[in-house]
Amino acid sequence: MKTLLLIAHGSRRAASNDEVRQLTQRLNVINPLGFSGVETAFLELAQPSIPEGLAACVAKGASEIVVFPYFLAAGTHVVNDIPEAIQAFQATHPQIKVSLTPHLGDSDLLPQAILQVASAA
Template sequence: MKKSLLLVAHGSRRQASNDEVRALTERVRVEANERYAAIECAFLELAEPSIPDGLEQLIDNGAAQITVLPYFLAAGRHVIEDIPEEVAVAQEKHPDIHIEIAPYLGTSETMPKLLLTMLADSATADAD
């Protein structure tokens, strides 16, 4: 059975920032090429859907296994406390659903390469 994925971002009062996360989620869906049963996004605060609502949406659509991916660069309070607390509440409500939290984005071994690639791409674009 395929897992479902919930990309969790902070959320912003600025709607365009939240829309960027939604657009990224769509690009991840395309790139994943059916690797996941479903891919959605949710926000810790300031935007909808909330983390509980995002989890409920996936569960309502048949998810039995969910990976929560914190779209954060550093291990601040949100990553260490807030997201795990939200997930724990959902897990208690749905003990038959397996919900795991993936390492946050900033821990990725590919982050240095990504940054250097972005800089190289930017320098190439500036040269044009």
């Protein structure tokens, strides 16, 4: 059972965090092929934290977790913080397979997304 865990930065603004939670809900409605579900976690400033998000995947039966950094730039959070959190989790959960995808900013679809929004202006 494979779960997608979307990790966002987290914000002091509740509305920003809710935007991310709504996106996760939209992903769950799409019900992506190969994934039993999609969960959210926040690096800081919001709940669930990354360890809590990983634990929630396990509690729901995940044997495999694909971590997706919902970040536009490959800053310290993407390069260091998220991999370290995964490593710490793996040390206590060696039976769970965890993989880390490239961050959103790396997606080939971003230019299309931008131009779609810009063309509608």
